[in-house]
Amino acid sequence: MTPATGPSRSHTATLSDVARLAGVSIATASKALNGRSQVRAETRQRVIEAAERLSFRPNQLARGLIAGRTGTVGLLTSDLEGRFSIPILMGAEDAFGAGEVAVFLCDARGDAIREQHHVRALLGRRVDGLIVVGSRTDPRPSLGRELPVPVVYAYAPSDDPADLSIVPDNVDAGRISVEHLLACGRTRIAHITGDHGYLAARERAEGALAALEAAGLHLVGVPRFGSWSEGWGRTATAMLLEQHPDVDAVLCGSDQIARGVIEVLRERGHRVPDDVAVMGFDNWQVLTSGSRPLLTSVDMNLEQVGRTAAQALFGAIGGAARSGVEALPCRLAIRGSTAPLS
């Protein structure tokens, strides 16, 4: 292999290579490529051409060293497999990706030690900020106030009110769900939902109950807490029909539960939505679109949560600090399982 002198050198081109090829100093090359106005047009052109010939890519490490800002942020998630983290992550990636910032992804696997390890590693890489994505809406321990960069919590709020957290509004979600069922002419509404240990389950139930009360109605039975699974949806529905065969709507805590509910309703001869309307939660497409009829559900706008968190972080990096828990509205995805009573 004869050492070539041209662009074929394996060594990635550096600014000094560009400068030499263009016959100018490093400083001038830098100015030319960065659009500084103190360069003759002809010179600038020569530099730009040289840079292209060498496929020159400015070394962001060097830039970061000088600027003190790296244009990178850390995205700390606790469960990649979880279906909540992903849309949030997409929203954040989306809000950043358009611009100049790159995202470090770290999955702590729900382990506090590993999380701390990742935080240290990210700080070592001089990220400009952190987004912490949780897998459930229960408050989580703050990373602390001592960090040298801003932090925004998404989905799972920090337990420190001095931190900024972006979460979906689950209480309101319960409310709008019930209001939709009422608008469909339903009045005997039951609620089958997930694990009572989840704040999300309790909040949605709370919102639903409040909306019923506001309408002068009561829930059919009590909220049935269980697990977030199809199996629980089936079990709970069997119990429900036994006690309240006249139910005309079931509000579910998840799409999985709703699928189980629909299955048993149909088996027992109840038509959906003619006899009983069913609503899911999460708007998980694989479940809503496979359902017969298509499943009405609540969408938590998680991508929006991610985008908002990213924008807030951006603001905080710029010095505009917010704090507290900001709850974003959910929206209905209305489909066949909740047609109006005719």
Added chain:
Amino acid sequence: MTPATGPSRSHTATLSDVARLAGVSIATASKALNGRSQVRAETRQRVIEAAERLSFRPNQLARGLIAGRTGTVGLLTSDLEGRFSIPILMGAEDAFGAGEVAVFLCDARGDAIREQHHVRALLGRRVDGLIVVGSRTDPRPSLGRELPVPVVYAYAPSDDPADLSIVPDNVDAGRISVEHLLACGRTRIAHITGDHGYLAARERAEGALAALEAAGLHLVGVPRFGSWSEGWGRTATAMLLEQHPDVDAVLCGSDQIARGVIEVLRERGHRVPDDVAVMGFDNWQVLTSGSRPLLTSVDMNLEQVGRTAAQALFGAIGGAARSGVEALPCRLAIRGSTAPLS
């Protein structure tokens, strides 16, 4: 704000701060912290304490500048929402995360332009390598041979045989599926699968047919290509039962299809698995565990694909280049929907 001189300065501590506090030179501080042996134990101790008092984190940018390696890799995905990318990404993150390397996540949204943009940005940040994750197993355009860093393709292979690609072995997956059904005593096996435009669908069918032939059997009817949905599973099953009411097993191209198949089988009075065994594909937990009975499925070991890709990239960064398409075996997740004929 009076300018403090101690550790309370907002400026992140630097090696020179540590050196000053410990009363040594910068070089000595560096050696002490990096475990170089040419430092007196007592001095080292003093430096370490100083570093801790200042919460010193070595600036990886500066290190990267010197070393020429940054300890970062780019993970280029085309569809974050896709259920295939995530496990692969987890596996890769896993294989890296244990060590010293951080992962840049980029979602090109299936857009070649955006992908190119991300590649440039990542190279600017001097990543040590790239993993390109596709959303289907059809070959995709190579990023080219001119890149200054190694690239490994995962799930979707590169169309350039000089590149290294890690993919699941779909042909073999079809084979072991049929062999499992045969082992369950089934002989009248049908195949309902997804879009014929997907290589994955064609390869799985190919493997299944080969295994049947090897056993001296034929498929019941022809492979029924359609879409990857529950709806297609229902439709196809209705047609299948019409033509071949004696079928005793249905091999499905996805878990969604399988769910639709089971639903219609039961509606028509066929018991699963007593009369008809059903197998899914993907081992997507939300679908397999909600199914009644629990759904046997093929797991593509995607995390393993991700891990292998990461390890291969690691090797390539170290100079050990492989190439070609490496197919990793799939495995069966056997559950109630495929019990043996009694």
Added chain:
DNA sequence: CTGTTAGCGCATTCAA
């Protein structure tokens, strides 16, 4: 064992 010097790649003074 410790400190001085040089330089990674770049942007930014300041002179020329």
Added chain:
DNA sequence: TTGAATGCGCTAACAG
């Protein structure tokens, strides 16, 4: 308009 010099934070070569 251009270029030489300085330094971002750190490591690695040397000299003491």
